[in-house]
Amino acid sequence: MLKIMKGVIDRRVLVIYRLDPECVSKILPPPFLPRLFGGHALGGICLIRFTDMRPAWLPRLFGTSSENGTHRFCVEWTVDGTRHTGIYVKQRFTNSKLHAFGGGKVFPGNLTFSKFTVDETENSYHVSFTTNDDSVDVLVDEVNAKFPADSVFSTIEEASDFFEKDNVGYSPSSDGKKGTHQGVKLNTTNWKVSPLNVIKASSSLFSNDSIFPIGSAQIDHSLLMKNINHDWEVVDKVCCP
Numbered sequence: 001m002l003k004i005m006k007g008v009i010d011r012r013v014l015v016i017y018r019l020d021p022e023c024v025s026k027i028l029p030p031p032f033l034p035r036l037f038g039g040h041a042l043g044g045i046c047l048i049r050f051t052d053m054r055p056a057w058l059p060r061l062f063g064t065s066s067e068n069g070t071h072r073f074c075v076e077w078t079v080d081g082t083r084h085t086g087i088y089v090k091q092r093f094t095n096s097k098l099h100a101f102g103g104g105k106v107f108p109g110n111l112t113f114s115k116f117t118v119d120e121t122e123n124s125y126h127v128s129f130t131t132n133d134d135s136v137d138v139l140v141d142e143v144n145a146k147f148p149a150d151s152v153f154s155t156i157e158e159a160s161d162f163f164e165k166d167n168v169g170y171s172p173s174s175d176g177k178k179g180t181h182q183g184v185k186l187n188t189t190n191w192k193v194s195p196l197n198v199i200k201a202s203s204s205l206f207s208n209d210s211i212f213p214i215g216s217a218q219i220d221h222s223l224l225m226k227n228i229n230h231d232w233e234v235v236d237k238v239c240c241p
Helices: 021-027 097-102 156-165
Strands: 003-019 041-055 064-079 082-094 115-120 124-130 135-141 168-172 180-188 197-203 217-239
Touching: 003 021, 003 124, 003 135, 021 041, 041 135, 064 115, 064 124, 156 217, 197 217
Parallel strands: 082 168
Antiparallel strands: 003 041, 003 217, 041 064, 064 082, 115 124, 124 135, 135 197, 168 180, 180 217
């Protein structure tokens, strides 16, 4: 596989929702299906600040920084009779015009330029962004944060292992070919997560009652990652059956 980008995940906030599988099935394009855990589909908001981000062959001196966000779902799909699991990224957003320009060219999948607002203290993270049609507003903190007892995962270690292994993500192809999805694999050298308290979380997707009726999208837990060295690899495209 070809390594295309590398850098540091300076801060990554994951807000995970447990979702009604029927609602998620209506959103996902073929060949993707909801990957169930404890009878629930899973999806969420991912908010990442990249630093030292650059093409894999360039030294750190040429790295750039950006705030980024996605709406994502845990999925499974079958290729030649073999079941695969990973992430389907419905939308990608960035505050970097350079990264938005490179989406679909240097990095698989389109990136939508968005206005991000970030307010961080020693132990709290408030990140929001807006575009013409999409918005996210998340406020979390680390104060006495504990992994919730009512999560679909029994422990934070179980959740961490689940998301570390689901490190391949697909999004609609930027070449315009209908039913084709481009994929990337995230490789990390020092994966580590800690729990976060969710003070508030809303998005134009998961808070939309016409897509997720009341009760069909509930926050399960939130995780924090900091200072994670990583790189991205291109993986084979996936097409609809």
